[in-house]
Amino acid sequence: MSLLLRVEQALSHHFDQAVGIGAPPRLVAAMRHAVFSGGARIRPQLCMAVAAACGDDAPELTHAAAVSLELMHCASLVHDDMPAFDNADTRRGHPSVHKAFSEPLALLAGDGLIVMAYRVMLQAGAQHPKRLLALMDNLTQGVGLPHGIVAGQAWECETSADLGQYQRAKTGALFVSATCAGALSCGHAPEPWASLGAYLGEAYQVADDIRDVIADAASLGKPVGQDALHARPSSAQALGLEGAIAHFDHLVEQAASSVPACSHRDMLRQLVQHEAERLVPKALCEGYFKDHASAIPARVRTPH
Amino acid sequence: MSLLLRVEQALSHHFDQAVGIGAPPRLVAAMRHAVFSGGARIRPQLCMAVAAACGDDAPELTHAAAVSLELMHCASLVHDDMPAFDNADTRRGHPSVHKAFSEPLALLAGDGLIVMAYRVMLQAGAQHPKRLLALMDNLTQGVGLPHGIVAGQAWECETSADLGQYQRAKTGALFVSATCAGALSCGHAPEPWASLGAYLGEAYQVADDIRDVIADAASLGKPVGQDALHARPSSAQALGLEGAIAHFDHLVEQAASSVPACSHRDMLRQLVQHEAERLVPKALCEGYFKDHASAIPARVRTPH
Numbered sequence: 001m002s003l004l005l006r007v008e009q010a011l012s013h014h015f016d017q018a019v020g021i022g023a024p025p026r027l028v029a030a031m032r033h034a035v036f037s038g039g040a041r042i043r044p045q046l047c048m049a050v051a052a053a054c055g056d057d058a059p060e061l062t063h064a065a066a067v068s069l070e071l072m073h074c075a076s077l078v079h080d081d082m083p084a085f086d087n088a089d090t091r092r093g094h095p096s097v098h099k100a101f102s103e104p105l106a107l108l109a110g111d112g113l114i115v116m117a118y119r120v121m122l123q124a125g126a127q128h129p130k131r132l133l134a135l136m137d138n139l140t141q142g143v144g145l146p147h148g149i150v151a152g153q154a155w156e157c158e159t160s161a162d163l164g165q166y167q168r169a170k171t172g173a174l175f176v177s178a179t180c181a182g183a184l185s186c187g188h189a190p191e192p193w194a195s196l197g198a199y200l201g202e203a204y205q206v207a208d209d210i211r212d213v214i215a216d217a218a219s220l221g222k223p224v225g226q227d228a229l230h231a232r233p234s235s236a237q238a239l240g241l242e243g244a245i246a247h248f249d250h251l252v253e254q255a256a257s258s259v260p261a262c263s264h265r266d267m268l269r270q271l272v273q274h275e276a277e278r279l280v281p282k283a284l285c286e287g288y289f290k291d292h293a294s295a296i297p298a299r300v301r302t303p304h
Numbered sequence: 305m306s307l308l309l310r311v312e313q314a315l316s317h318h319f320d321q322a323v324g325i326g327a328p329p330r331l332v333a334a335m336r337h338a339v340f341s342g343g344a345r346i347r348p349q350l351c352m353a354v355a356a357a358c359g360d361d362a363p364e365l366t367h368a369a370a371v372s373l374e375l376m377h378c379a380s381l382v383h384d385d386m387p388a389f390d391n392a393d394t395r396r397g398h399p400s401v402h403k404a405f406s407e408p409l410a411l412l413a414g415d416g417l418i419v420m421a422y423r424v425m426l427q428a429g430a431q432h433p434k435r436l437l438a439l440m441d442n443l444t445q446g447v448g449l450p451h452g453i454v455a456g457q458a459w460e461c462e463t464s465a466d467l468g469q470y471q472r473a474k475t476g477a478l479f480v481s482a483t484c485a486g487a488l489s490c491g492h493a494p495e496p497w498a499s500l501g502a503y504l505g506e507a508y509q510v511a512d513d514i515r516d517v518i519a520d521a522a523s524l525g526k527p528v529g530q531d532a533l534h535a536r537p538s539s540a541q542a543l544g545l546e547g548a549i550a551h552f553d554h555l556v557e558q559a560a561s562s563v564p565a566c567s568h569r570d571m572l573r574q575l576v577q578h579e580a581e582r583l584v585p586k587a588l589c590e591g592y593f594k595d596h597a598s599a600i601p602a603r604v605r606t607p608h
Contacts, residue, residue: 018449020449020450020451021450022450022469023450023451023455024455024458024459024461024465026462027449027455027458031449075415079412082388084408084411102388102461103388104388104461106388107383107386107411108383108454108457108458108461111414111418111454112448112454112458114418114419115418115447115454116449118444118448119444122440122444129433129434129437130433132437133426133429133436136426140423140426143419144416144420144422144423145324145332145416145419145423146324146325147326147327150412150419151328151331153412154330154408154412155328157328157406158328158329158330161328165326
């Protein structure tokens, strides 16, 4: 079974189990819309891939950990799309939750998903209390203060923010949680897997900045040009578009090299390369430069 | 030391510990404003009072559980005050978080407080992993789906909602979590303490409905007349003001009678009675009826 299929099945199973019986139906529908409207599921896939490399001796725990990461990610998207932040009408090519339901339900759906992430963990882990506590701590670090994605988002509200710190928290933190969760769900030490998450997470944030400049809204599934509009810190602004693409390539390379020696090293490196091309397709970059300048810059692949 | 003082000290200690170092300062300030701008601290006091009745053999766990309940409560207030819901400019006599900081920071402060509630638990409970997991499960039930306070708030977004179900979830759920947490932090069974939380929680919601009608904004510390304005389910609407007051008195009596036989029974009953008078002061009711009708109705104290 492909990783993606395992993720989708686990999400569907754990979502239904965690919703329980008797919840307000529109809230459940809003949360379902937030979770099951597409999405690359890269965080849960990373978690499962690392778990496979670590022996995956408690797959029910791996599944719950993977699902909880995706629920946190979806919660952050729902709140980020709201009028107080991006005011985005679309997400993954569908109406955003506040557009499809209402602002109150989007606010509550995000809250409900955060709590559901913990519920999924608590429902899965009775057999491994120590691993479970380590996984919940790891998840909490990826989301909360001082360096999780909520803190990352909040750096946008400060008068000054270090771009690296902002990106590491806004996106990197939950990627680090994802790779570490894969190890923790097998009772392994998470440290050897932290770099993979950190590099990939930073690459994702840079990719997001790049696509915000070069993609069109239809292919991106959400509005473009948001960083400039909201005066947000952005690699494309800070490094220029060419610099940002070079930085992205470098991060992807570092991510691939960071995979520790293990039986699944090739599979993990392939996953990284596949994601890199999905995130910043070479054809898209070349097309953009063709339209916007006479010279098509070579993609820089050396460290800088 | 009084319960309230213990709560304030625990809140201050665990908040600082959970914030950590390096978080965005305005986010931290917004979260601090949400937690340290007054508040009766009834949920954490209930937790500590029940723990005392159960022997309180792990006070560091009791403190963390009490703090996590209050953080969840504060998170819900921050999000409820936002323009998408009550659009309340004031809370506890101070500007609400979105007024004092901004809507984005209020949204993130609420998210951050939910996650911080779990972090406080995870930082406290290494010595008692089983109790810790039971406490986190109990907290999650009080907040999440299907019957926690997030679900309760979401019943306002449904076209039809049962008033009892709405009140039990919107307020009662976290009160039940509070009394149960007191028992769980000592390794005791929570069931004997659930009724106390349920009756008190319902009484609080009814008191809120009553005060929304009879209080003035200055003494309440937030806008009044909100239920009618937002067409929310309300006991005062459903039962009339007199009926709501009688219902409140009955619930308080049931709460006091539900306290199981224990060494701290009198203290717990006093806490209930003290809260009842604080919530719906007799003088306030009498003053209201004097101003609004010729007859001052007797407070009904028999079951109905």
